[in-house]
Amino acid sequence: MSERQGVVVVVQRAGRFLMIRRAAQVVAGGAWCFVGGAIDAGESQAAAVVREFREEVGGQVRPVAKVWEYDRGDGLRLHWWLAELGNEALCPNPAEVAELRWCTADEIECLPGILAGNVCFLRAVGRRLLEESGRAAGCRNQAGPGG
Numbered sequence: 625m626s627e628r629q630g631v632v633v634v635v636q637r638a639g640r641f642l643m644i645r646r647a648a649q650v651v652a653g654g655a656w657c658f659v660g661g662a663i664d665a666g667e668s669q670a671a672a673v674v675r676e677f678r679e680e681v682g683g684q685v686r687p688v689a690k691v692w693e694y695d696r697g698d699g700l701r702l703h704w705w706l707a708e709l710g711n712e713a714l715c716p717n718p719a720e721v722a723e724l725r726w727c728t729a730d731e732i733e734c735l736p737g738i739l740a741g742n743v744c745f746l747r748a749v750g751r752r753l754l755e756e757s758g759r760a761a762g763c764r765n766q767a768g769p770g771g
Contacts, residue, residue, distance in 0.1 A: 627699055627700070627701055628662065628699055628700045628701070629662070629663040629669075629700075629701055629702075629703065630660055630661060630662050630663060630672075630700060630701070630702045630703070631660050631661065631663060631669055631672040631673050631676060631702070631703050631704075631705055632657075632658045632659070632660035632694075632702050632703070632704045632705065632741075632745070633658060633659040633660055633673050633676060633677045633685060633705060633707050634658055634691065634704055634705060634706045634707065634745075634750070634753070635659070635677075635685060635707055635708075635709050636706075636753065636754060636757055637709065637726060638726075639728060639754055639757070639758055640726040640727055640728055640731075641658065641726070641727055641728075641729070641732060641750065641754070642658070642659065642681075642709075642714075642724060642725075642726055643656055643657065643658060643724065643725050643726075643727050643732060643735065644656070644657060644658070644659055644680065644681065644716065644721045644722075644723065644724045644725075645721070645722045645723040645724075645725075645737075646720070646721065646722065647718060647719060647720050647721055647722045648722065649719070650719075650720055652739060654722070654737055655737040655738070655739050656732070656735040656736070656737055656738045656739070656742070657738070657739045657741075657742050658704075658742060658745075659676060659677050659680050659681055660676055660702065661676040661679070661680070663703075669687075669690065669703050669705065670687040670705070673685065673687045673705045673707055674686075674687065677707065679717060679720065680716070680717055680720050680721050681714045681715065681716050681717070681721060681724060682712075682714055682715035682716065682717065683709060683710060683712055683713075683714045683715075684709075684710035684712060685707035685708060685709055685710065686707060686708045686710070687705050687706075687707050688705070688706045688707055688708055689705070689706050690703055690704065690705050690706075691704050691705065691706045691749055691753065692704035692745055692748060692749045694741050694744060694745065696741060702741060704745055704749070706753065728754075729746050729750055729751045729754060732746055732750075733746065
């Protein structure tokens with residue numbers, strides 16, 4: 625039996641990550657997590673990032689870099705990708721997503737039913753990504769117009 629593969633889409637804005645609460649009728653219904661899903665046969669990880677994000681929350685993202693990998697221990701390996709969000713409004717697909725929310729790392733850890741792998745990601749990589757993003761934004765803001 626081959627290992628199943630999935631992607632997780634990490635989108636950040638103003639010191640917060642985009643989180644979804646899964647619809648009741650999907651696997652792990654009602655749980656909070658990052659956007660993500662299975663990689664289809666023949667699909668690249670980056671293509672799966674774009675497709676899953678569009679399917680779940682109706683937006684466009686540009687994959688930036690793979691930032692982490694997580695083996696759940698049940699035959700599923702998750703590839704965590706940082707992605708940049710486009711300008712269009714998000715519109716959750718009610719068949720897959722009950723709610724979306726922008727959360728700080730502390731808020732994520734307090735979400736009811738947060739999936740365990742998401743907490744592992746925050747502790748291993750996520751908080752550092754937010755800190756680095758904040759420092760980079762500060763440098764851009766200090767540079768002023770024209771850089």
